[in-house]
Amino acid sequence: MKFLRSWPYTFIVIVSIVTGVLAIAASMYTGVGLRDPEGFLGPAYVRLPMLGVLMFLAGLLPAAIRRRGWKEIPRGMVEVVKHEWTVKRALYIATGMLAFYVCYVGYRNLKSMLPIFTNEVVWDTELAALDQFLFGGVNPAFVLQDMFGVGVSAAVLSWVYLFYLPLIPISLGVVLVFSRDLRVGAWYATAMSLNWIIGTVCYYMLPAVGPIYYEGTNYAYGALPETNTTSLQDALWNNRMEFLADPVTADAIHGVAAFASLHCSVTFTMALFAHKTVRNAVIRWAGWIFFGLTFIATLYFGWHYLVDSLAGIVIGWLAVAIGAWATGNQYSRRRTLDSDMTETPEGVRPEKPALRV
Template sequence: MTWMRRWPYSFAMLLSLAVAVAAVVSSVYLGLPLKDPDGFLGPSYVRLPLMALLFFGGGIVLNTLRSSGWKQLPTRMLDVVKNEWNLRRVLSITAGMLSFYICYVSYRNLKSNLPIYRKDTLYDQQLLQSDLWFGGGIDPAVILHDLFGTEFMADVFSFVYLAYLPLIPISLGAFLVLSRNLAIGAWYSTTLCLNWVLGTVSYYILPALGPAFTRPDLYGGLRETGVSDLQQALMTTRLDFLAAPANSEAIQGVAAFASLHVSVTFAAAFFMVRTGQNLLMRTVAWVFFGVTVVATLYFGWHYIVDDIAGVGIGWASVALSARATGNRGKRRKRRTELGDAEGSGDSATAETP
């Protein structure tokens, strides 16, 4: 029990177990199978090991380059594996990836089941009114379309919005594999897990579809982009799911409150600050977060209240994860770059903004 309390991944593993049980119970209760949300990339038992090997291999190469440079890369890689990649580190990284994936799959399945549990309850009309209040009587979509136009910037916002999908697991792999301090990787992994769980709870508290699905006329002037294709696919999947839940092979993925695009990107940027990453990384993270917020409103994925709630979830996820992984510490002037701390499972003191 002492070891479990000190292991920085204990909370993430227990959280993933709890949410997985909730997803399984929901699936059994509704008579629906659990589904792999990213099955188009291949079955999970093939995809996950390949992803893990990619992260491990990339981490070994980068650690070798950092210590020895390109010329000694082939000869020094084995030394790096022997000296830096002990069993505890490998198991901890595996725990981070596994807890993230379990929470993500459970979140997607619970989100998919939302229309069955809350089929007669939607708060889109109230949220539309809140948008008008924030916009002084003008819908935020109209303001943003007038400000940025509906052609070139539509492609830019679409690129940023869709980039979220691969960048999140890539950022997880970077913090898990490149940091020798296991507590830092555990902190980030637990942060993402909490985003999925708290986001799921928010969907059930305030079910909503989103402006693009409630007032599609506001977005008819936008040029076709990857986002518009995705929105059409999501609505088609939702209608198929509602018509015959037991026969639908895809996962229903329409839910507005709160915005997990906003919560996760805010959490990543806030995490960069809390762990003292270099200025370039922090700047890129905050810019990406800011553009993501605009994109959610520009394309009608979310209402303004959804984004505000997303920021709250992101902040809470980072703060709670700091406590859960032993990373809550005093303010001090140091930078915890990836790989600074030597490989132990001990807690790391993090810079507080």
């Protein structure tokens, strides 16, 4: 198995190729065409490289100022590119983004075909009963809505839940571009990509639509004010209905699946990765707080059952642990993403890392 770690991207590149092949095979079998899911900055193949370029430019100026001061910024920029931006570093970043992109698009398409392969069988009755059992016969959404209220809290939790969408590509770009230790960037790209893969497996193991769709708005969620999150819930359900009506010709991509919560898994991955690689306590605490609020939001708005969100934590932990092993980071000490290199007159020299996962 050593060959999987000879290059930090070997493992996730293989995983991405397998994912892409499975998505293509599923598309050919079902007749449902592959689609590139769009995000807040357009298709993934546009926003990921664009964010990479923006992060590069954002980091270039301060690095140039550190080297030569305000009076010699152009010279400093040339030196930064010459000494720090090697072809190897650029290829590593491109590989990380490409592997992530293939895994994400494969995940979205396999998730879209979920109702076809599972014959629309769902486990919501059992999952809802488990929630009722764990909360003494009460829907956990009721508990959280009574605890936090349905006014300002709904608006705040909605913002937290939706900020996850742009945060994923932004965080990937930040880590890949700003981390001078190339293995650390590979670790994050691998961990984030594994969330999609493990999550897809969970969708097929235990298909479910989630409390908001299974129980309906009049049961626990009708008291919530209209927010962008509730609008998104309506849009996703409409897309599901359009897809189920005619999967082959539908323009919509199906995106409803409850087990497990990838909102929880991805934000847990972010928080745990930051905990292991960032010295700044504010950033680490911000990561854990954001994860905690996301966990609450998944239940508060009825996206997920409690077991879905708990399973998301397990997925997030697995993604970080497997990513660390696959990229050779399992024996690293905590370090900052931007201080893995020490500047010298000749350029930059890597310091040996090493933190235990």
